[in-house]
Amino acid sequence: MIVLEKREAPSRLWAWGSPVMAVLLTMVLGGLLFAALGQNSITVIRTIFLDPLFSEFAWFYRPQILIKGAPLVLIAIGLSFGFRAGVWNIGAEGQYIVGAICGAGVALALYPMDARWLIFPSMVLAGALGGWAWAMIPGLLRVRFGTNEILVSLMLVYVAEQLLAAMALGAMRNPEGMGFPGSRNLSQYPSAANLELISGSGMHWGVVAALITVIFAYVTLSRHVFGFHVRLAGQAPRAAKFAGVNPARMVLICMGLSGALAGAAGLFEVAGPAGQISIDFNVGYGFTAIIVAFLGRLHPIGIMAAGALMALTYIGGGIAQSSLGLPAAAINLLQGMLLFNLLAVDVFTTYRIRMLRKEVS
Template sequence: MLTLEKRPHRSAFWTWAAPPVAVLLTILFGMVLFLILGKDPVIAIKAIFWDPVFGEFAFYYRPEIVKKAAPLVLIATGLAFGFRAGIWNIGAEGQYIIGAICGAGVALAFYPLEARWIVFPLAIVAGALGGMIWAAIPAILRIYFKTNEILVSLMLVYVAQVLITAFASGLLRSPDGHGFPGSRNLSQYSAAANLDLISGTGMHWGVVAALVAVLIAFFVLTRHQFGFDVRLTGQSPRAAAFSGINPNRLVLFSMALSGGLAGLAGIFEVTGPAGQILASFPKFYGFTAIIVAFLGRLHPLGILLAGLLMALTYIGGEVAQDNLQLPAAAILTFQGMLLFAILAVDTLTMYRLRRSRKEVR
C-alpha cells in the first residue's frame, strides 16, 4: 500500500519539478486518449506540441501562440498577487470584458479622429480603469460588508457578459454594420488599432505590456514592500496584522491591480486580434488565466512559461483538429488532463509517498 505522508517542509525540488512532470504525465495519458480515439498518439502529440513551433507552417502558428499567450500572462500576473495574499479574484473574465468595452467605447467616441497619440493611450487608460473599477466592486463589498469576493467577482462575470451583448447590439453598434450587432472594427481604425509592431511576429502592444508586467511583478514580489506584504498576508495573516499591514487596503490594491491588468488585456485584445465588441468577444481568457497563474506557481516567470504552454495547447489543439480530425472535445479533455496532472503532482510538494506496511492489531 502507498500512503501519503506530510512533509515537514514544502519540497523545493517538487515545487519546481511538478509542472514539467505534470506536462510529461499529460502527454503520456494524452497519448492513451488519442490511441483510444484511433489516432496515432505520436503524431497527435507532435501536432499539438511540435508542429506549431517547429513544423512546416510554424511561421503562421508562432505569432498566434504569442497573441494567445499575451492576455493569459497579463491577467495571470495580476491574479498572482491576490492569490498569494489569499484574495480570490475569480472574475478576471468580467474585468477583461469591461476593460474592452470601456477602452473600445473611448476609442469609438473619437472616431474618425486620426490622432493616434491621443486616441490609443486614452483607450488603454480607459480599459485599465474599467477593469479596475469592475474588480473594486467585490473588493469594496468585501471590506464593508464582508461578502465573499469569490462569489461576487464570479457573478460580475455574468453581468459583464450581458453588458457586452447589450453594447454590441446597442450603444456601440457600428452605424455602418447594416443593423448587425457588433461595433466598428477597431483594428481597422488606425488611430486605435493594436497591430503587430513588427509585421508577422504577433508582437503587438499587449505582448509588450505582458512582458513588462512580468518584469515589474518579479521586481515587486522580490524587492518591494508591497510584494512582501502580499506574501506575508498569504502565509500568515496574523503576523501580517502584527507587522502593520492594513488588510483592507491590501484587498483593494490587489483586486484593483488584477482588475487593471485584466482590463488592459481586454483593450489590447479588442483593438487587435478580436477587432470589435461582439457577443462572441469573450474567449475565457480570464478563467484560463487562473489555471495559468497556478501552473506558473504564482511566480511571474513561471506564469510567462505557463502562459506560453497554455497558448501552445490551444493552437496545437487547433492544428490537431484540422490535420487529424480530432474532436474538439478531445482537445478540451487534454487541457483538462493538464490541470488535473498539475494538481495531482502538486500533492508531492507537501506530501511524500511512502510504502506502508500493514499494521497488525
C-alpha cells in the same frame, strides 16, 4: 501501508519539477483520451505540442504564441498576486470584457478623429480602469460586507457577457455595418489600432505590456515590501496582521491589480487581434489564465513559460481541429486535465511518501 509525511520545508526540486511532471502526465493521459476518440495518440500530441513550433508552417504559428500568450500572461500575473494573498478573483473573464468595452468605447466616441498619441493611450487607460472598477465590486463587497469574492466575481462574468451582447447589438453597433451586430472594426481605425510593431512577429502593444508586467511583478515580489506582505498574508495571515498588513487594503489592492491587468488585456485584444466588440469576442482567456497562474507556480517567470505553453495548446488544438478533425472541446478538456494533474503531483512538494509496516501500537 503508504502514508504521507509532511516535509519540514517544501521541496524546491518538486516545486519546479511538478509542473513539468504534470505536463508529461497530461500528454500521456491526453494520448489515452485521443486514442479512445479513435485518433492516433502520437500524431495528436505531436500536432498539439510540436507542430506549431517546428512544422512546415511554423513561421505562421510562432507569432500566434505571442498573440495568444500575452493576454494569458497579463491576466495570470494579476491573479497570482491575489492567489498568493488568499484573494480569489475568479471573474477575470468579466473584467477582461468590461475593459474591452470601456477601451473600445473611448475609441468609438472619438471616431474618426486623427490623434493616435491621444487616443490609443486613453484607450489603454480606459480599459485598465474599466477592469479595475469591475473587480472593485467584489473587492468592496468583501471588505464592507464580508461577501464571498469568488461567487460575486464569477456572477459578474455572466453580467459582463450580457453587457457585451447589449453593447454589440445596441449602443456600440457599427452605424455603417448594415445592421449586423458588432462595432466598427478598430484595427482598421489607425488612431486606435493595436497593430503589430514588427511585421510578422506577432509583437503588439499587449505583448510589450505583458513583458513589462512580468519584470515589474518579479521585482515587486522579490524586492519590494509589498511583495513580501502579499506572500506573508497568504502564508501566515495572523503574522501579517501583527506586521501591520491591513487585510482589507490587501483585498482591494489585489482585486484592483488583477482587474486592471485583465481589463488592459481585453483592450489590447479588442483593438488588435479581435478587432471589434462583438457578441463573442471573448474566448475564455480569463478562465484559462487561472490554469496559467497555477502552472507557473504563481511566479512571474513561471507564468511567462506557462502562458507560452497554454498558447501552444490553443494553436496546436486549432491545427488538430482542422487537420485531424479533433473536436474543439478536447482542448478545453486537456487544459482542465493539466490543472488536475498539477494539483495531484503537487502533493510531493509539501509531503513525502513513507512506507510503513503494519504495527501494533
